[in-house]
Amino acid sequence: MPSRERYSIGWLLGAALGLFLAAPLSADDVQEASGEWSQMAPLPEQRTEVSVATDGERIFLAGGFKQAGERSATAPRTLFAHDPGDDRWEALTELPRGVNHAGLEYHDGRLYVIAGYDEATFDPIDDFHIYDIDADEWRSGPAVPTPRGALATAVLDGRIHAIGGTTYGREDVGAHDVYDPQSDEWSQLATMPTPRNHHRAAAIDGRIVVLAGRDDTTFRLTTNEIYLSEEDRWEEGAPVPSGRSGVAVTVLDDWVYLFGGETFAPEERTFDEAERYHPEEDRWESLPAMPTARHGLDAAAVDGAIYVIAGGPEAGFAFSDLNERLIPDD
Structure with a gap:
């Protein structure tokens, strides 16, 4: 979250209790993996709370906040595309509406911008914008059933799939809505067991892995809940080794990768942790730390490399144009 909202003393005490009750994995439970980080062409603008997607060749980045003052921001509408082969960015189009903390997904030649907060506010919306990349055309799809x-x-x-988030009154939801492009309709699926926000999800091998986040007790959830599509049910996976929120998640080969994050209690800081989860074996590995700790970032994998983009180096309102690439050794 790029601007820290005002929390009550009771809330902060609850956050501390949540940290105490969380049970992160011990060092003996997490193996180490290797890889190499490098700096790539920076994003043309410094942003945080962005959304990223890929078609397997290019990386698309939309939404978020852009700094407009020491503690204020605007919601930039330019949708950027990055070509990893040429290591360059281009401005692709303009979003129909400014949005932050939104979902962005690619499927079959189209980009989908899903819900989020309106412009530079924390007002949840149910907007659903669909961009046909080849035709360079936007259209409004059916509203997301649960604004968040x-x-x-x-x-x-x-x-x-649209899972969890916060809706009106800052209420965390476990709502799980799914959009079918064939019917152009939304429907509801099994609710995520732990209502939360500032988490991320990735699809892999017929399931969706949903990691980390925050709720009304802690900024540092270690929750790992896995949706099994064929059975329309959830199960619990091995907990995240380093609980945090405002993270980035992506998939490469048989692994779900988790990067960065932030917390405000008991201390205020960002994370440089890089970890990966193997759903089939239900186990975690740690990776070399990110060169720059940050939150509000996002990530995508192309041709065996993972690009971790934008986000705030400090907790709260902070911005960057960073584009750091990880190439895992295996």
Whole structure:
């Protein structure tokens, strides 16, 4: 979350209790993996709370906040595309509406911008914008059934899933809505067991892995809940080794990768942790730390490399144009 909202003493005490009750994995439970980080062409603008997607060749980035003052921001509408082969960015189009903490997914030649917060506010919206890349045309799709921001999204079996987030009154929801492009309709699926926000999701092998986030007790959830599509049910996976929120998640080969994040209690800081989860084996590995700790970032994998883009180096309102690439060794 780029601007820290005002929390009550009771809320902060609850956050501290949540940290105490969380049970992160011990060092013996997490193996180490290797990889190499490098700096790539920076994003043309410094942003945070962005949304990223890929078609397997290019990386698309939309939404978020752009700094407009020491503690204020605007919602930039330019949608950028990055070509990893040429390591360059281009401005692709303009969003119909400024949005932050939204979902962004690619499927079958189209980009889907899903819910989020309106412009530079924390007002949840139910907007659903669809961009035909080849035609360079936007259209408004059917409204997301549950308006929310700071949600998690994923594409599985050709359908777009919107999971969790916060809605009106800053209420966390576990709502799980799915959009079918064939029928152009939304429907509801099994609710995520832990209502939360500032989490991320990734689809892999017929399931959706939803990691980390925050709720009304802690900024540092270690929650790992896995949606099984064929059975329309959730199960619990091995907890995240380093609980945090405002993270980035992507998939490469058989692994779900988790990067960065922030917390405000008991201390205020960002995370440089890079970890990966193997759903089949239900285990975690740690990776070399990110060169720059940050939150409000996002990530995508192309040709065996992972690009971790934008986000705030400090907790709260902070911005960057960073584009750091990880190439795992295996």
